[in-house]
Amino acid sequence: MSLDTPLILRLQAGDLDALGALYDRYRLTVYRTALAVTRDPDVAEDILQEVFLRMNTYAASIRADAPLAPWLYRVTINLTYTWFARHKFLAPLDEFLERLIGPVRHRPENAVEHRDGREAVQQAIDALPFNQRIVVILHYLNDLSLQEIAEVQNCPIGTIKSRLYYARETLRQQLEAKSLTLEVLYEFSN
Amino acid sequence: MSSPTKKPALVKPIDYTIRNSLRNSVAGYQPTPGLRQRLLQTAAKHELFNPFPELLRERRPLNVFDPLDLGWREVALAQIIRPAGSVGSMINYLR
Numbered sequence: 001m002s003l004d005t006p007l008i009l010r011l012q013a014g015d016l017d018a019l020g021a022l023y024d025r026y027r028l029t030v031y032r033t034a035l036a037v038t039r040d041p042d043v044a045e046d047i048l049q050e051v052f053l054r055m056n057t058y059a060a061s062i063r064a065d066a067p068l069a070p071w072l073y074r075v076t077i078n079l080t081y082t083w084f085a086r087h088k089f090l091a092p093l094d095e096f097l098e099r100l101i102g103p104v105r106h107r108p109e110n111a112v113e114h115r116d117g118r119e120a121v122q123q124a125i126d127a128l129p130f131n132q133r134i135v136v137i138l139h140y141l142n143d144l145s146l147q148e149i150a151e152v153q154n155c156p157i158g159t160i161k162s163r164l165y166y167a168r169e170t171l172r173q174q175l176e177a178k179s180l181t182l183e184v185l186y187e188f189s190n
Numbered sequence: 191m192s193s194p195t196k197k198p199a200l201v202k203p204i205d206y207t208i209r210n211s212l213r214n215s216v217a218g219y220q221p222t223p224g225l226r227q228r229l230l231q232t233a234a235k236h237e238l239f240n241p242f243p244e245l246l247r248e249r250r251p252l253n254v255f256d257p258l259d260l261g262w263r264e265v266a267l268a269q270i271i272r273p274a275g276s277v278g279s280m281i282n283y284l285r
Contacts (some may be wrong), residue, residue, distance in 0.1 A: 019229070019233055049232070168205075175207070
């Protein structure tokens, strides 16, 4: 029996107040996970809403005696993956249109802000393959252990270890290539 | 979800860098206050237009797969995923 059990049971009985209570409890976790993947607050909000609508629709299939967080992470990741797969094809067109009609911030001469150390780390994370990026976000942002990530992603822990290892190595190499020493970034981020 | 073994004994600078960068990048963001209300309204609307709410909520194991304790929704889902046959779809589902 978990902390969420009474609320899940109420939700399974059709009580929408329970959905509201679960939303209040987990909204930031879901929203910030989606935001870390998509980098778009509007998309993150859409995903947040969709996650809780699915929770209501599929309430009967959610195990009331188990913690809810793994289910939430799984659905959030699946939805961000759907967005990511669609965005991959639409992004170049969006960027082209924004450059064409968008504000001045997209002009190359204003790219100085991208030299910012934190921005460089963020860009390096965004450039990771989707599977590695998810592991990095769940591990570093949500503080999940490798075992917990393996359960959320429904794959062996060795796979998760491997993805995290390669992600860290890629990030290290990219940051070193940008001449941003880790010590400088460490001071910057604290 | 927390585990006593999730943090390494020696945290390297790269770990600090990634963790702080990720946390700072989402720290100030929150969903808009009206989203909760919209969510509950949409959920209520779905309930209203769902003609089989009780059927969808009910979960009875099918006699055929009694030992596996599967409901009709799971079996139907497995059939959709693997229309090759019930045995194949069951194996796929269990896998």
